[in-house]
Amino acid sequence: MKDVLIVGAGPTGLVLALWLTKQGVPVRIIDKSAGPGETSRAMAVQARTLEFYRQLDMADAVVAAGYKTPAMNMWVRGKRRAQVQLVDAGADISPYPFVLVFPQDRHERLLVERLRALGVEVERQTELLSFEDKGDHVVALLKHQDGREEICEALYLAGCDGARSLARHQIGSGFEGGTYKQIFYVADVEASGVDPAGQAHVALDTSDFALVMYYGQANQYRLIGTIRDERAAHPETLTFEDVGQKAINGLGIKIDKVNWFSHYRVHHRVTDHFRRGRVFLLGDAAHVHSPAGGQGMNTGILDAINLAWKLTAVVKGQAPDSLLDSYEVERQAFAHKLVETTDRLFTFATAEGSFANFVRTRVAPIFMRVAYDIERVREYMFRVVSQTMLEYHDSPLSEGKAGTVIGGDRLPFVRFNGQDNYASLSAITWQVHVYGTATPELQTWCDRHGIPLHAFAWQPEHAQRGLARDALYLLRPDTYIALADPQGLPATLERYFSVRGITLAA
Known part of the structure; x- marks a missing residue:
């Protein structure tokens, strides 16, 4: 019997497995997919995540594999209205004072390799069907690729199984929130004409916006935006040709090739319970929110790190079970705060109407340019995005x-x-x-x-x-x-x- 059964091998589950294994806690990690994702929405690895990666001697490898974005440019109706320098934006705040772009698919593969080096393999095409909390351990029913079913016993179960989490459904935890009406798209493209090349660009138009991010490979960019009007009514037939071109054209770039394209709806929800007995919810199983600020993947990783040391202490008999209650206290409060923050940003970026367009295209660029020249404002913005501002003042451990x-x-x-x-x-x-x-x-x-x-x-x-x-x-x-x-x-x-x-x- 393993100490912890981890369901889901995305970044959250992989990081939880790494931290527990590093601390000598035996784990088993399963995922119903055939392998790590080949596409990804998450792009940014924030400073706080990199600070924690030092504990696995992994930060330098992630930084070397990623790309430090030197600047963010804001374009409005085809003209650049502001440029925000991102190099060493948080030099007095963190050892990692930059914005690092490292696509989630590559990130996952690195985590899998690190876990394998510690002697743990992800069990692919293995699905959780059900489980029962027996009070002193959990009994789970698993299904393998060949249809064979298996009984697995563990002291604890960690549900890192995404927004449609079976673990969350089975413990009966609610998932209050809502769904934005807009449809987001994400595409990996080869593009020419990006100026300056190697920087990030956000283009705003009265009815359209696009975010273009470079991630260290020549002419390779990640393109993110929304699909509006009647095209959004039939998402099952959407292709890149349905993407609004106003904002993209405003950047003066040419899309030479689309390597892959995906679309999705954005939700904002937080579960009622991060813990029920011996079952825990982490990452998207516990909270989902808009992609504003690149917070989602990093938040799930911080869930895993918060829980890992507490599980270790309890499993090793160094702390009472009540220590595990602090996981929900600390992480649920932050999840609610994060959803509120990203909701405001997302609403601002996608609001419709003449006044919203005026604020977004006229006022915001001026504010951004002026505010970022003020050191205290610049530091505050870095703290918020990098999650270095996160605190646990109301925790029983503080x-x-x-x-x-x-x-x-x-x-x-x-x-x-x-x-x-x-x-x-x-x-x-x-x-x-x-x-x-x-x-x-x-x-x-x-x-x-x-x-x-x-x-x-x-x-x-x-x-x-x-x-x-x-x-x-x-x-x-x-x-x-x-x-x-x-x-x-x-x-x-x-x-x-x-x-x-x-x-x-x-």
Whole structure:
């Protein structure tokens, strides 16, 4: 019996399998498809995802395989109205201060290879038919390609099986929300005349828009937009010829070849329960939203990382079952917030009517050009898109405040003297940071409990990022701040773990 049965081998399921396997938790991962997707909608790998990929020594490989988009150009009715520079947009926020384009199909293949290197193979053409939560384990009925059925037992089941999730249906969790009336299309094309080449472009017209993204291969672009008017009434017959050409023509580009074309409706929904007993929902099985801002795939990956360290602690007997309840508390709140944000962006981009057209084509480009020249606005925009702004202040695992840093915050990223404070975050473990001087008593306590203590000589840059001198910052295995104690007392650490029933190595 494996500890965790993972249903679905998209990025969410693959990342969950990687993190659990890395931490010594046996998994089984199945998918009813024959192989990784050959097409993809998701294009961006955000900075927060790359920060977590350091924990698997995978960030550099993803960055090398992807493409750093240097700029985003905004076009209106055939004229470029604004250009936003994206190179090092978040230089003071993250070790990965850029927008990385890495199509999901290539991303999935890299994750599969990494999982295989750890000795785990995705079981393809294997479908989940049903399951039953027995209280102390889950019994699942699987169906193989040849029609053979199999009983599989696991301590936990993770439903990473997409928006039509069987896992979600069977636990009876609702999926409230709605569906936008527009039909989106996505196409992989070979194009000429893109200027500047190698940059991203968004073209707006009164009744049309198109997003063109370059991903590092000569003349290869991903094209995204909406299909409107009467053509959208019969989606089953749509081809690339049905795509509105106003915005595309406004860019002055020529589509030389369409390698593949797909269309889909966009939903905005969040499930009622991210956890029911021994069953968890992650990624699109738990939440779906518009593609605005490139958040979907990254959100599912962060679901997996949030859950993985908690499952590991419970499976290994280092924490009570109640620790797993914090998964729903933390991730459901963020999913609701994300859906609201992307809904506003999507509505703005696709709204119809003369006033909406005026705002979108006249006001927005001016605002974008002026606002992005203001450093604080530029940093704020990067934080939102990169998910480095995500916090868990209302989590039962978050406690205390030191400086302006609060329990539940992402650890502020600080560069100083040619180095930074994120090097230790490559480890998947509880750890303590002190900026200034750590007391001998704190060092003794950390040594006794097997928690790494990282003390950084105090720098003015630390204060600029809101860190308090000589304070204690306890980091969770997913690098969020669990506890901030301005006094830096070992007793505070002792109480934190004791109250939550979490045990540490002696």
